[in-house]
Amino acid sequence: MTAATSAPADPHSSATNPRRRVGRPAAAVLDQAGITLAALQLIGKSGYDGFTMAALARTLNVAPSALYNHVSSKRDVLVLVQDHLTSFVDVAAFESGPWEQAVRDWAWSYRDVFSKHTPLIPVIAVLPVADAPRTLAMYEAVSAGFSRAGFPQERIIPAIVALESFIFGSAYDATAPADIFDSGSMASSTPNFTSAVQRLAEDSHEKPADVAFSLGLEALLAGLGALRTA
Structure with a gap:
C-alpha cells in the first residue's frame, strides 16, 4: 500500500484562518454603572457644556437609540452622575x-x-x-x-x-x-x-x-x- 498524501492546507479555510466578523466592533453591554463612568469621562474631557446625549452615545460606541433604552434624558444621566459623586x-x-x-x-x-x-x-x-x-x-x-x-x-x-x-x-x-x-x-x-x-x-x-x-x-x-x- 502506498501512504496517503494529505492535501496542502487551504489558506482560506475556516480551520486555519477564522473569518473576522464584519461590521462595527461590539459595544460594551450597557448598564447604569457604565453609563455613569462614560458620562464622567466625557465631562472630564469636554466639560458640562460639551456633554450631550449624542456625545455620550459616541463615547459608549452605541447608537443613541440604545442609550435611550436605559435613560430617558440628559437629566437622568446627570442624576446618575450626581448620585455617584455623593458617594x-x-x-x-x-x-x-x-x-x-x-x-x-x-x-x-x-x-x-x-x-x-x-x-x-x-x-x-x-x-x-x-x-x-x-x-x-x-x-x-x-x-x-x-x-x-x-x-x-x-x-x-x-x-x-x-x-x-x-x-x-x-x-x-x-x-x-x-x-x-x-x-x-x-x-x-x-x-x-x-x-x-x-x-x-x-x-x-x-x-x-x-x-x-x-x-x-x-x-x-x-x-x-x-x-x-x-
Missing part, C-alpha cells in the same frame, strides 16, 4: 463622633466634592431623591447622626436643608475669582467695603472662600446646636 461625601463621623465635628466633616467634604461640579447643583436642588441610592444613604447617615445628637424629628430635615443651602452656595463661591470683591475705580466711594476686603487679604493666609465657609458653618453649628437643646 464621595464623608459621613463616617456621624456613626460615632461628636455631632459638631461630624457636621463639619460632612459639610467641608460636601462642598469640596460639588465645587468641582457646580453645573450639577441646580439639578440637585430640585431633584427627587427616590432613584438615587447613594444620596439616600448619605441622608440616612446624616439623619441618624442628628437623631443620636438629640434633634427632635421635626427639626432634622429643616436643619439638613439649611446646611445644604449654605453648602451649595459656598460651592459656587469656592470657584469665584480671587478679585471678585475688588471695587476698582469705585474704591473711594465704598470705603467701608474696600477696607474690609483689604483687611481680610492682610489678616488671612487662607482663601477668602474658605474663611467665609468656616465662619458661616460655625455660625450654623452654634445656632442649630442651640435649637437641638431648646
Whole structure:
C-alpha cells in the first residue's frame, strides 16, 4: 500500500484562518454603572457644556437609540452622575463622633466634592431623591447622626436643608475669582467695603472662600446646636 498524501492546507479555510466578523466592533453591554463612568469621562474631557446625549452615545460606541433604552434624558444621566459623586461625601463621623465635628466633616467634604461640579447643583436642588441610592444613604447617615445628637424629628430635615443651602452656595463661591470683591475705580466711594476686603487679604493666609465657609458653618453649628437643646 502506498501512504496517503494529505492535501496542502487551504489558506482560506475556516480551520486555519477564522473569518473576522464584519461590521462595527461590539459595544460594551450597557448598564447604569457604565453609563455613569462614560458620562464622567466625557465631562472630564469636554466639560458640562460639551456633554450631550449624542456625545455620550459616541463615547459608549452605541447608537443613541440604545442609550435611550436605559435613560430617558440628559437629566437622568446627570442624576446618575450626581448620585455617584455623593458617594464621595464623608459621613463616617456621624456613626460615632461628636455631632459638631461630624457636621463639619460632612459639610467641608460636601462642598469640596460639588465645587468641582457646580453645573450639577441646580439639578440637585430640585431633584427627587427616590432613584438615587447613594444620596439616600448619605441622608440616612446624616439623619441618624442628628437623631443620636438629640434633634427632635421635626427639626432634622429643616436643619439638613439649611446646611445644604449654605453648602451649595459656598460651592459656587469656592470657584469665584480671587478679585471678585475688588471695587476698582469705585474704591473711594465704598470705603467701608474696600477696607474690609483689604483687611481680610492682610489678616488671612487662607482663601477668602474658605474663611467665609468656616465662619458661616460655625455660625450654623452654634445656632442649630442651640435649637437641638431648646
